[in-house]
Amino acid sequence: MAKSAAALHILVKTEELALEILAKLDRGVSFDHLAKRYSSCPSGHNGGDLGEFKQGMMVKPFDDAVFSCPLLKPYGPVKTKFGYHIIKVLYRR
Numbered sequence: 873m874a875k876s877a878a879a880l881h882i883l884v885k886t887e888e889l890a891l892e893i894l895a896k897l898d899r900g901v902s903f904d905h906l907a908k909r910y911s912s913c914p915s916g917h918n919g920g921d922l923g924e925f926k927q928g929m930m931v932k933p934f935d936d937a938v939f940s941c942p943l944l945k946p947y948g949p950v951k952t953k954f955g956y957h958i959i960k961v962l963y964r965r
Contacts, residue, residue, distance in 0.1 A: 875927040877938050878962040880920040882906055883913040883955050890949035890956035897946040903960055912955065920960075939964065 880903055884890050893906050907920030915922055927939055931952045938961055941947035949956040 875939060875964060876924050877927070877964040878924040879922050879938050880904075880907065880960040880962065881913065881915065881922060881934075882911045882920050882958040883916070884910055884958075885912065885955050887949050887951070887956050890958055893958055894946060894948060897958070903946065906958075934959070
């Protein structure tokens with residue numbers, strides 16, 4: 873059976889903006905607020921919530937990050953063909 877995870881993410885076009893968002897998260901700004909404000913992914917409207925997904929379902933750099941980064945701590949930026957992601961993994965099974 874494949875591993876699965878649930879994660880939030882914020883997708884932006886530039887690494888510079890991703891780093892700015894990461895700094896705001898470090899200062900305590902909520903992930904939900906920043907996802908709604910900055911994310912270019914439709915999930916941004918839901919605070920960046922991607923729900924639960926199986927390992928291998930997402931593009932490789934994103935998938936690799938989700939299944940290896942620390943839980944509950946904003947991680948990134950992770951570059952994919954879509955842009956730069958800040959990822960927060962809620963759990964892995």
